[in-house]
Amino acid sequence: MTAADASTRIRERFGVEAVMADGVLSVVLPRERWQEFGRVAREELGCAYFNWLSAVDWKDQGLEVLCRVENLDARLVVMMRTRLVAGEARCPTLTHLWRGADWMERECYDMFGIVFEGHPDLRRILLSEGWEGHPLRKDYAVDTPFTPYR
């Protein structure tokens, strides 16, 4: 499975153009096809290796979820991206495909407040349970006061 094969297959299945840049195959997906693409990446492209999942806050253009998975044998790197509608931070989960998505999605929820639908155990992971707000959002000021833990 080379990158060229993969991008052809992605074009056929999803009708989106996969961009090859810096050795990474970037695929921009609609939110609805996130899980479907995950399954294809896992099963057909052989991306068994889950590298990381995170998000970027594009302010009024909504949040973007990024997920990097790899096929280590074929040296194929796929970056899945999806743009969430502004004000609606919900994204389907990938935990049923890669067990590693568990902590990564929890971290993403913690930092951006993105609710991963179908995640078995979506709690805050790095911050304490009673924390208010999601620090990596751009509207969260660095000097936001917080009540110290006692």
Place this chain on the structure above:
Amino acid sequence: MTSSPVVWQAIEAFVVLNALLVLVAYVTLLERKFAARMQSRIGPYYVGRPHGWLQPIADALKLMLKEDVVPTASDRGVYNLAPIVFLVPCLLIFATIPFAPELGVADLNIGVLFFLAVSSLEIVGLFMGGWGSNNKYALLSAMRAVNQIISYGLPFIFVALVPVLLAGSLQMSAIVAAQQGLWFVAYPGLGQLAFVLFLVAALAAENRVPFDILEAESELVAGFRVEYSGMKFALIQLGEYAHMLGTSFLGALLFLGGWSGPWPAWFGPIAFLLKAVGIFLLVTWVRWSFVRIRVDQILAISWKLLLPASLVLLLATGFVVALRGAGGA
């Protein structure tokens, strides 16, 4: 020995007890220095220059002055009693050890039996400590302790019976007398095997690395004594080292001929002490060079290896004794 035997014995017991406490204190210093050499460190140095001679005293003083913290949720009575219940058997074992001919608190005719019986009583204090602390780590440790001491008590006793069989007596002085010619450790085949098994079983009975699962500070923090502080902690520590030293004396007596050897009689007690310290250092050496093994592996070693081996050894000794007749080597 003109005064009444009771008074004489009381004086003797007093002397032995205090000598023992000092010895225990300095044995800890010895261990620390020895371990420091092994680990390319210096060890205690500044308290009592140049080599930390006052460190044990300073430690004892410090522990006495520490605040005695009692957890509110603990079972007070059991918790407070445990260090004493733990310490008393550890000191009592010294009652039967003769340090030279006619020099000991009580040379019972069942000396070895008394030693083995009393030394395994420490488990009661140990379990009380683990239970009374009302701490999960302590409880787990107490559970492990019971497991371990029962498993290793048996091989320990069986191996200790090998010299008893060879000497044909349970009396400590008689066992030493039987080794006048040849120490039991030099007894071809049997002696060395029995000595090694004795050391292993002793390590386990003393809860030393690699068998220190009940203290296991990287898993159970400090095991059964995690909630103890100040003087109570000191008592437990004292008991542990006294037990270790007592076992070393027993080993020196059973296998290394006690005070007997090619030297004048006055050197006997000193030689005995040196032998015991030698065994102690051997145990320490093992302690500072092994990793700890897991509870199930410890039990497996005991039941699958040590116990059958010690039984076979005991049986073989029985044959030897039957062939050449009891008493003397």
Place this chain on the structure above:
Amino acid sequence: MNTQTQVVELGYGGNERLMLNMGPQHPSSHGVFRMILTLAGETVVAVDAVIGYLHRCHEKLGETLTYAQYPSIASKTDYVAAMTAELAYVSAVERVGKIEVPKRAQYLRVIAAELQRIASHCLWLGTWCLDMGGAIGGGSTVFLYCMREREMILDRFEELTGARLLYGFHQVGGTRYDVPAGWDTKVRATVDFMEKRIDEYEAMLEGNAFFLVRTQGVGVISRELAQEVGVVGPLIRGSGVNYDVRRAEPYSSYRDFDFRVPVETAGDCYARYRVRMVEFRESIRIIRQALDGLPDGPISSRPGVKSVGQVRVPKGEGYARVEGPRGEVGCYLVSDGGPKPYRLKWRGASFTNLAVLPHIIPGHKVADVVAIMGSVDPVFGEVDR
């Protein structure tokens, strides 16, 4: 409202569960980590891992500091391997900004990173043995030996950068310091000495039956699990996956050096130990080659840092990764053309390595929990960031 009386059944059949809260203050928590273990007797049946005690929100911090300021803060993510943490950040900036790095600087980065790997593995070996052997036992002996050797490398770093733990050695476009006179001779002597010591560790541990029974077959990570969770470094190589960033995506002239990537298939604690022991030796080989071939020239393609807003990066994004002692350390950087990153994502090696724990610990004894934990070699500055 439920008014039914709850009936508590007392079972005496030995099926009770004990909840044991290990950490965050625990002798073997390697920092601040909390595991809520559910025990059946001595056997762990469930684990809930709680992290975040050391969280400083490095990613938000990265958005508020300029490209010139942040490298020295980056070293505080993985404080045990500060060199590679810095390198990950500056690599990301260089990738997004398309900044060239002179050859000499690349070699210096390799030397620093490999020395750091040795130092970090020394710390891992020591603390791992401490977990298994106890602070008053054989473990502390290995620990003190390892610390003694690590000290020598920290001395070399001190001569190079003036610091012993958090270096600030890298800057965007190269390195901040050149090697002092005579440094390479000292480094050579250090690695020669290290090589002998590694033989000693191996003799001490591998000839020890107790060490073997404690590590072999314990904490097995299968190949599939390793990939799914995304574990990296010695963990994934111990599970039979040949994945090393230095090979998969050579950075900083790693193509120039001849070295071996050790792979073990067993996936247990002992396999991870073997991988790291070989890595010690391979690092030494790389350092020797890099010292031999150290080219002349400038150490940075950019002038030294004079003002905080000096480095500017065009609009764009990129992910750069390096192979730290614990595995892939990566930085995903989004730039909006300003002096500060728009978004910085740290992909810490320890985070995913630790995420594998809840999958492998159940079924093991309490004593194995600390052995497995130690074999993962987590650094909580990197987990919590």
